[in-house]
Amino acid sequence: MDLEKLKRHFPWITLVVLTLLVGLMDPNFLRPHNLIQLAGDISTLFIMALGITFVIYIGGIDLSAQSVANMTTVLATISLPLFGVWAGVFCIVIGLGFGAVSGFVTTRLKVPSFIATLAVGGLALSVGQYASGQRALYMDATLRDQAFGWMIGTTAGIPHELIIAIILLLLAYFVQNRTTTGRALKAIGAGELAAVASGLKVDQYKIMAFAFSGMFAAIAGLLFSVKLAGGSPTLAEGFLLPAIVAVLVGGTPLTGGVGGVLNTAIGAMIVAVVRTSMLYLEIPATSQQIFFGVVLIAAIALTIDRSKMRIVK
Amino acid sequence: MSQVMSRENLQKWAPVLVLIALILFFSIANPNFMSVRNFARIAMAATPALMISIGITFIIIMGSIDLSMEGAVAVCAVVFATLFLSLGGALDSWAWVALPATLVVGACFGLVNGLVHVKLKIPSFMASLSMGFVGIGLSLLMTGGDRIRVEDPLFRSLLTERVLNFPLMVYFAGLALLVAWFIQSRTRIGRNFYAVGGGEELAHASGLNVNRVRVLGFMIAGAFYALGALFAVARIGIAETATGYNLMFISITSVVVGGTALWGGTGGVWNSLVGVLIVNVIANGMIVIGLPRYVQDGVLGVLVILAVYLSTDRKSLAFVK
């Protein structure tokens, strides 16, 4: 078997091996109930990573996702009494808007996405702080259950968050593989100049990728705030880097054009398994970060496909 | 050369112009801004960030990126404090050894970072991101999440002792900047950073050991992170895992705002100085003119976009990622 061909399969092989390894240490880990629980817990992070995937897929980076999600938790909490279930739509549109602004700044003002999204993240943070009055807010339980009760809870033992995540994954997969937009994004990631010379409106598509990312971040924020019945401008703190890690470990490299949303699903699961394994291996809280970092290095070293990279920067 | 106002020149000096414009604006908005006291405040706040920015500048010149600084600073701060206290806790005893030792620790952290990046062929973005986690973890392990107080008056005199109204640490930071400038313009390794950033494959074809240059770059960056950690500890008197908090984004933003392009090959430590000052002047100015705390992140974001927009030569770019 050709090693290069095998490389494409490394991410899921890594996932299976990791899962089995933890299973060896503690067979309880492999119980379906536990695994589903695991997947459910990672859903919010995964949805954010899903959005970021589109941006990394075109060779950019989105650092605003966490701030957008934070802002969304606040906006969702505030708008719930006003709009009811429409608060969700409201939040998603706002997220989309912030993403589009990032895209506009990157493509039209030619500010590198690293800085552009960081700055837009700052904007989102300000909006979140302003709207919340810099406090933690709480949702009215009955209102929440009326409007968004379907988001939480379980059906046949499967958490609804997981179902939402899977539906979004399928949707994103469809966009990526079956639509002109997805094809255009792939072309931009793999060869932007050729995409331009083929007459594609590259700027529009890039803005769209950032807008997707903002939208998914908003959905993640919405889900999170419904789950915790509240909002605060720091609620989703600590989501950003793990979400990016999930994308990278899944095999969508920063160079763009390779990988995709399915990879991110696997990447998110790897992150989840690594995190949970620390509980099972009884790694003390203080060492968990080191463990996470080292496993991350190992996972990335194993999974990234270097054949498309001429030089490693 | 004859055209002082040429497009190229304007772009080159845009960050400085932005800085001057900001200072003027804030001074007009509130005359209190334009005071030695306030400038000393800005300088002090900027000192740790400047060290980090100088370190990352070398990496960015090579066209790589380093996201490990928060971890590196945490490790350095905690190692320093632990060692310093265990050696007597006063600079005029053997505890001074902790200072150079911290620089070595920073360089070693950079060494590992660089080796992971080069030997495992992982892009620096991911390698350093992971090493950042490791660094945070290490510092957590050492402190168990506690804060370590460093109260030696001699060490804290970096902050408390003032010469011409500016605290001592500002002068030390200036010295470090000169050292960095020397490295950048006078040493082989410094020039090799530019060679790698300007054309890695060509540099390699010319017989340059690019991997060695990269690893050395991360080591030098690590040493500057260590300096940043020392200043940060001197400033607040506490070493903890959170000492490096938020320094990653601030420093990279500063470097880019100062005119060092993320794709490498251009810019330098003076650019980073200007960038750090821009970011800190904005932050300070907003407080001085009385903008509410919560709008500051947003305003900073908008101004950063503006600064980068003004200082990029967009005509020369095929596309931006």
Add this chain to the structure above:
Amino acid sequence: MFELQKVDKIFPGVHALKAVDFEIKRGEIVGLVGENGAGKSTLMKVIYGAYQHDGGQVFVDGKTVRFHNPRQAMDMGVGMVFQEQSLIPNLTVMENIFLGFEKQFVNFGVIDWKKMAEAARHQLKKVKLDISPSTTTSQLSFAQRQLVELAKVLTLEERVQGDLVILLDEPTSVLAKDEIKLLFELVRDLRSRASFIFVSHRLDEVIDLSDRIYVLKDGEVVDVVNADEADVDSIQREMVGRNINKEYYREEQQKPYDDTKVLLELESVGNSGKYRDISLKLHAGEVLCLVGTEGSGREAILRTIYGLQRPESGSVSIKGQALKGFSAKCGVEKGVAYVPRERKIEGIVGGMTVFENMTLSQMGNYSRAGVLDVRHERALAREWIEKLSIKASSENADCGNLSGGNQQKVVLAKWRSGGSDIILLDHPTRGLDIGAKEDVYDMVRDMSAAGIGIILVADTLEEAIGLSHTIAVVKDGEIQKWFDCKPGCKPSLYDLIHYMI
């Protein structure tokens, strides 16, 4: 003093060099010519150490050597002046000259700039270039950079015992006429210091400069001629292995175009610094060739027509409609197609499949409400793979892994299947082997017969003359002269060059 005996180089599936004998004497200038794909670049790479030979032997001063990397070749006095600019643009001239060999100026890691500048001045004097060693390289002209590269290679003189062999790879391709003259004088002067291997596809220059000429074809040396006995035609015949005649460019298939149907019209279009006052008409079935030197404005005109550059004055109309918006998207919608010179960068997207590449410019035709009809796409790709006999394992093959000729066919299929009727070809045969070139020529004739208007910027003048109905000679951004190119009464090379320079 430098000799190759029966050198073989084999790549998977390709026997790139077959028992090549090659010798260069002290102070000699040896020409090396051959069509693209004849093995020139492989031979050069073996000589300067980038490739290792698989058979035969390499001798330097009678001793067998084997270079494992360019650095080792340099240590034996073999240096290469690259065709692509191999200087790092953001470094100073002196840093580039001594890149990788700074050690002599370094004490404890600190560079002695004065000493380096002094040494660099010494090198620059050798190539008679009067610039400050601390100039940033990006500020130099192409000709100056070429000389700096030469100066860089000449540093070997001080480092190496024994004689130098310097390879010049297409050194004249970016130079103007008088710069070429200067370069040649310099090389002749320098033969007291070094021997030169001069690689170029401009045969007249090779004959002018060299003492002896090696003719390479299909990885073999087919002839070694003394320059004073050589003439362009006979060498060309040997390179191609047959007469370059009308048949080669499919001249007998050239049909008169339909001059009642104007596809494209430019009226005094100008763009400051690039070209000015360009007026032309392209008719259905016409092959219009823009001829000129590098930088004469040919490419800029093509890119304007396609919509990648907005003109500052004048008007462009396509099929009678004046163009208002300028973007590639508008161009494509109006039926304009662009086959770029940088095939791998702008032509195809490596990492995407053949069918994805073919529909990239026309996804609208293969989708409904933004949803792609992949089956339809694949069918299209299969049809065109068949039609143009593209060598790909299937429509799912990665386009980046195809050979240059097949990539070019994919690009052409992309535009033809989309119904484009104005096709802009920018160096469509660059880097292709002879067979693939002939395929491209066939396709040009086919398209022309189908009533498609073509604007061509050709790789060589011969190609331009052979293929076109009409030639416009462009110089310094202006059209100098129009030539009618009916079969049988085509202009000669000389006619064109006269107006080009």
